Amino acid sequence: MREKGYRLESLPFPVQLWSGRRAVGTPADGIEIEAVTEANFEECMQVESIAEFGGREIREKAFAMEFAHPDFVHYLLRVKGEPASSLCLFRAGQYVRVENVATLPAYRGQGLIGHLLHHVQQEFVRMGGEQLWVCPINDRVERVYSSYGFETVGQLPFVHxxxxxxxxxxxxx
Incomplete structure (x- = not known):
C-alpha cells in the first residue's frame, strides 16, 4: 500500500457492545430523525463533510459507496428542519455496528447523539439484530457511548x- 502512496497509522480502538439498556430518548421539539434517501442525500453529505472526517473531498466518495450498499443505513437528524447530525449503521448478518457519527459544529453539546442512539437502538431491535457494536474514536466519545448503554469489552488495533x-x-x- 505504501508503494501506491498510502500512509498507514495504527490506532488502538476501544470496542463497545450495547448492553440492551436503551438510551433515553427524551422527546424534544423540533428534532426529527429520518433514513437517508436520494432526496436528503446531499443534506446528509453536508453533515458528514465535517473536518473530523477529513472534509467533503475525503468523505464524499466513501459516503456515496456506503449509501449504495444495502448493508449500510444512514440516518439524518434535523433540528427545526435543518440538518444537524448523522449516523450510519453497518450490518453484517445479525451483527450491527454504529459508524460515522457526525454533528455539525453549531449543534454540538446539545445531546443530539442521545436521540440518534435511541433511534438506532429501536431500529436494531426491530431488525432482530444480535449484537450492536461501536468503536469510539477517543476516550471522551467512549464515555458518551457508555452513558447510552454501551459497555467497553476490549480494544483492537486498527490500521487506517x-x-x-x-x-x-x-x-x-
Missing amino acids: AFLGGAGVLELRA
Whole structure:
C-alpha cells in the first residue's frame, strides 16, 4: 500500500457492545430523525463533510459507496428542519455496528447523539439484530457511548490507510 502512496497509522480502538439498556430518548421539539434517501442525500453529505472526517473531498466518495450498499443505513437528524447530525449503521448478518457519527459544529453539546442512539437502538431491535457494536474514536466519545448503554469489552488495533490529508492521529492532536 505504501508503494501506491498510502500512509498507514495504527490506532488502538476501544470496542463497545450495547448492553440492551436503551438510551433515553427524551422527546424534544423540533428534532426529527429520518433514513437517508436520494432526496436528503446531499443534506446528509453536508453533515458528514465535517473536518473530523477529513472534509467533503475525503468523505464524499466513501459516503456515496456506503449509501449504495444495502448493508449500510444512514440516518439524518434535523433540528427545526435543518440538518444537524448523522449516523450510519453497518450490518453484517445479525451483527450491527454504529459508524460515522457526525454533528455539525453549531449543534454540538446539545445531546443530539442521545436521540440518534435511541433511534438506532429501536431500529436494531426491530431488525432482530444480535449484537450492536461501536468503536469510539477517543476516550471522551467512549464515555458518551457508555452513558447510552454501551459497555467497553476490549480494544483492537486498527490500521487506517489513507491517501491524503490528515490521519486520525493528526486530527486527534
